[in-house]
Amino acid sequence: MKSGRIGAAALGTAALLALTACSGAAGGSPAAEDGAPSGDVRMIVPFSAGGGSDQSGRAIAAGLEDGTGLNISVENREGGSGAVGYSFFLGQDANPNYLLAAETALLALPLTQDVEFSYESFTPIMKLGDDYTLLVVPADSEWDTCSDVVTAAGDGRVVAAVSGATSLDEIVFTLVEQDQDVEFDRVPFESGSEVLAGLLGGQVDVASLNPSEVLGQLESGDLKALCAFSDERYEYEALAEIPTATEQGIDVSFAQFRGFIAPGNITDEARDFWIEAAEEFAESDAYDTYIADNVMQANAVYGDDFVDYLEGNRAELEKVLVK
Amino acid sequence: MIDNLLLGFQTALTPENVLWCFIGVLAGTVIGLLPGLGSTTGVAILIPLTLTLEPVTALIMLAGIYYGAQYGGTITSVLISTPGEAASVVTTLDGYKMARNGRAGAALAISAIGSFVAAIISLALLMALAPPLADLALEFGPVENLAIMILGLVIVVSFAGGAFSRGMMMAALGLLISTVGVATGFSSARFTFGNVDLLSGIPFVEVMIGLFAVGEVLHQIRVGAAAPIRTRFRDLMITRSELKRSAAPILRGTGIGFLLGILPGAGSTLASFMAYGIEKRVSKRRGEFGKGAIEGVAAPESANNAAANANFVPTLALGIPGGGTTAVLLGAFTIYGLQPGPLLFETQPTLIWGLLVSFFIGNVLLLVLNLPLAPVFGQMLRIPYGYLYPIILLTSFVGAYAVSNNMFSVLIVLVFGLVGWVMKEIDLPMAPLVLGLVLGPLLEKSLVQTSAIGQGSFLVLLQHPISVGILLVALALAVGPTVLRKVTASRRVQQAAAKEKDSVSR
Numbered sequence: 018m019k020s021g022r023i024g025a026a027a028l029g030t031a032a033l034l035a036l037t038a039c040s041g042a043a044g045g046s047p048a049a050e051d052g053a054p055s056g057d058v059r060m061i062v063p064f065s066a067g068g069g070s071d072q073s074g075r076a077i078a079a080g081l082e083d084g085t086g087l088n089i090s091v092e093n094r095e096g097g098s099g100a101v102g103y104s105f106f107l108g109q110d111a112n113p114n115y116l117l118a119a120e121t122a123l124l125a126l127p128l129t130q131d132v133e134f135s136y137e138s139f140t141p142i143m144k145l146g147d148d149y150t151l152l153v154v155p156a157d158s159e160w161d162t163c164s165d166v167v168t169a170a171g172d173g174r175v176v177a178a179v180s181g182a183t184s185l186d187e188i189v190f191t192l193v194e195q196d197q198d199v200e201f202d203r204v205p206f207e208s209g210s211e212v213l214a215g216l217l218g219g220q221v222d223v224a225s226l227n228p229s230e231v232l233g234q235l236e237s238g239d240l241k242a243l244c245a246f247s248d249e250r251y252e253y254e255a256l257a258e259i260p261t262a263t264e265q266g267i268d269v270s271f272a273q274f275r276g277f278i279a280p281g282n283i284t285d286e287a288r289d290f291w292i293e294a295a296e297e298f299a300e301s302d303a304y305d306t307y308i309a310d311n312v313m314q315a316n317a318v319y320g321d322d323f324v325d326y327l328e329g330n331r332a333e334l335e336k337v338l339v340k
Numbered sequence: 341m342i343d344n345l346l347l348g349f350q351t352a353l354t355p356e357n358v359l360w361c362f363i364g365v366l367a368g369t370v371i372g373l374l375p376g377l378g379s380t381t382g383v384a385i386l387i388p389l390t391l392t393l394e395p396v397t398a399l400i401m402l403a404g405i406y407y408g409a410q411y412g413g414t415i416t417s418v419l420i421s422t423p424g425e426a427a428s429v430v431t432t433l434d435g436y437k438m439a440r441n442g443r444a445g446a447a448l449a450i451s452a453i454g455s456f457v458a459a460i461i462s463l464a465l466l467m468a469l470a471p472p473l474a475d476l477a478l479e480f481g482p483v484e485n486l487a488i489m490i491l492g493l494v495i496v497v498s499f500a501g502g503a504f505s506r507g508m509m510m511a512a513l514g515l516l517i518s519t520v521g522v523a524t525g526f527s528s529a530r531f532t533f534g535n536v537d538l539l540s541g542i543p544f545v546e547v548m549i550g551l552f553a554v555g556e557v558l559h560q561i562r563v564g565a566a567a568p569i570r571t572r573f574r575d576l577m578i579t580r581s582e583l584k585r586s587a588a589p590i591l592r593g594t595g596i597g598f599l600l601g602i603l604p605g606a607g608s609t610l611a612s613f614m615a616y617g618i619e620k621r622v623s624k625r626r627g628e629f630g631k632g633a634i635e636g637v638a639a640p641e642s643a644n645n646a647a648a649n650a651n652f653v654p655t656l657a658l659g660i661p662g663g664g665t666t667a668v669l670l671g672a673f674t675i676y677g678l679q680p681g682p683l684l685f686e687t688q689p690t691l692i693w694g695l696l697v698s699f700f701i702g703n704v705l706l707l708v709l710n711l712p713l714a715p716v717f718g719q720m721l722r723i724p725y726g727y728l729y730p731i732i733l734l735t736s737f738v739g740a741y742a743v744s745n746n747m748f749s750v751l752i753v754l755v756f757g758l759v760g761w762v763m764k765e766i767d768l769p770m771a772p773l774v775l776g777l778v779l780g781p782l783l784e785k786s787l788v789q790t791s792a793i794g795q796g797s798f799l800v801l802l803q804h805p806i807s808v809g810i811l812l813v814a815l816a817l818a819v820g821p822t823v824l825r826k827v828t829a830s831r832r833v834q835q836a837a838a839k840e841k842d843s844v845s846r
Contacts (some may be wrong), residue, residue: 094744102538233681
């Protein structure tokens with residue numbers, strides 16, 4: 018099976034080589050001169066295979082492959098909460114044949130760890146969409162709104178689960194604390210599914226999880242969602258009833274973004290090439306499927322707009338993470 | 341129940357599904373064989389290739405890779421002392437010794453039989469009791485997990501046997517090495533010296549490859565190449581008495597593996613270590629452990645397979661993955677447009693029961709595949725070590741690089757290869773070190789969580805009934821044998837005294 022794959026890849030590469038050779042002979046501009054990508058492209062995923070980043074990396078790679086005809090292979094370089102992959106990517110400066118599936122670690126790592134990169138070291142191409150969180154509690158909980166939870170936290174002890182020191186849920190709980198002047202007790206976990214087990218087992222009182230992580234438990238009635246920390250209500254049928262936190266008087270909205278970036282110092286041609294390919298990807302069915310499968314909100318932005326978004330997002334993160 | 345089983349057989353027994361099940365278990369065996377390439381990575385890499393298949397067919401194949409890898413991981417542990425999976429580390433202790441004694445075929449056969457029995461028993465439990473078991477598993481929070489870790493460490497201590505202090509020392513060293521990197525719940529890095537590669541800690545798969553594979557090769561070079569094992573094919577078969585000796589260890593291993601497997605996060609590695617430790621405690625042939633006792637292969641191999649299957653309890657009944665590979669499998673559910681969660685049993689009966697029944701078929705295929713092959717693999721030891729060494733080194737380094745596509749992994753293998761060699765030279769046990777390294781992060785996580793739940797106090801350990809129960813078992817294991825020995829000793833003295841009196845009065 019493996020040799021079959023390698024064989025297919027080799028065949029594909031050979032065909033691509035032949036194609037580029039042909040276009041060169043026909044007088045089309047050879048790729049190397051204007052710095053646009055050609056041939057084999059690598060999509061770096063700074064997390065392990067099978068996780069959320071991996072899924073988005075593979076979806077983006079497949080979508081861009083369809084649009085550009087390039088051969089894009091995914092490579093997992095995990096470790097250090099993403100630091101290993103981003104640091105490797107930093108070493109690919111000016112190489113248009115590398116991409117990286119980025120998310121909030123791009124901003125959180127430079128704020129909390131001693132790493133050599135920041136988002137300015139790279140060329141942001143596209144933000145695919147936003148993954149907000151829902152405040153969830155066990156179905157038999159006495160709380161029915163996020164305000165109930167905030168009131169309880171003001172009166173006594175509310176134990177919140179968080180999945181990491183720089184994770185989305187930690188950020189959201191800190192924002193609520195700052196907005197409402199209350200305090201949550203925290204129990205740290207290492208992933209969304211561990212948090213889910215803690216919540217169902219009654220070891221913690223509340224959690225703030227991505228919709229895709231809790232949809233099954235919401236449908237079965239094991240958990241209930243009290244509010245969404247998003248700007249607007251979800252349009253998905255199963256989530257449309259959930260009010261936003263703002264509606265309940267808590268002015269907190271924070272999303273994890275997913276997108277992709279290119280190395281720093283690539284040529285304008287290469288940057289435009291990828292932005293164009295990204296816009297084409299956003300028009301495709303594959304993009305819609307990815308967003309719907311992961312229950313995200315489709316707010317795609319490109320290039321400079323993505324840079325502006327990152328700047329604003331970093332400022333907000335800085336308030337939370339740098340104490 | 342009967343309806344569900346029939347539905348399952350209808351789904352799983354179509355020629356296409358049986359074929360893909362076979363492909364899955366075969367691929368799994370190969371993936372388990374290769375050091376570094378574990379079932380988690382194997383499943384993740386192969387997901388894209390299954391996108392054109394029916395969801396149930398795809399999942400049957402991917403799950404086949406998972407439990408197939410549990411069988412494959414044993415083969416290299418036994419033959420060349422190189423565990424293919426972390427859960428097979430402890431198998432090297434007696435498995436490799438058995439191979440050096442010319443019993444490689446028996447070791448491989450008993451691990452296949454043990455794995456099969458464990459799989460069938462845990463599958464029956466899984467089918468009959470998944471939802472209530474899953475609810476039970478939820479009762480095990482951080483506090484209970486901490487108690488389990490303590491129990492695990494106590495059992496490790498029993499490992500070392502005579503060399504008690506050496507075992508403790510190595511387990512402590514393992515725990516120490518595991519503190520490198522960022523701890524749960526914190527964002528500051530420890531002992532990384534500004535090195536980005538160290539942020540996620542010293543990876544245990546690479547440590548394992550270095551210690552066991554490279555260390556063993558260096559050791560063999562130093563002592564002069566071991567002679568190839570020449571045994572007649574017939575002598576590689578498992579004997580009746582060996583089978584009889586293994587029956588009870590297989591059942592005990594299955595029980596331990598299943599119990600630990602249904603808890604999200606405890607894992608099959610700990611299960612295999614605990615099964616070995618307990619076997620050593622209860623066995624009449626305690627002295628043979630570490631020198632090639634078949635019980636030391638049967639118990640942990642049954643335990644890791646039972647744990648792998650039990651992992652599906654929280655995965656399918658709750659939508660909460662029990663371990664790394666089941667987490668990737670749950671991710672695959674989403675890709676096929678299925679919503680993982682507690683409703684799967686109701687909304688997708690064909691898929692779930694088809695999948696569960698396919699486990700039976702897959703395990704039968706694995707047994708049929710592995711039993712006749714055991715003596716054949718055993719014959720591989722006829723290859724002179726001069727040819728085997730380069731192959732072991734090559735697969736070790738390539739395997740390590742494949743873990744994360746990073747030369748840093750290869751460096752870790754080299755460093756720990758030297759460490760492993762030195763440890764062998766001065767006779768320090770390596771298995772406790774690996775367990776310390778594997779258990780370290782889990783122990784620390786439970787410690788941090790328990791302290792958070794108890795608002796800084798560890799007294800909560802004594803407020804949860806389950807954790808109190810586990811701690812009592814740990815206490816009994818720790819002091820029980822000593823007390824027992826003292827009691828029987830004093831009784832013997834009394835009896836002797838009584839006898840003496842008797843003879844005197846006569």
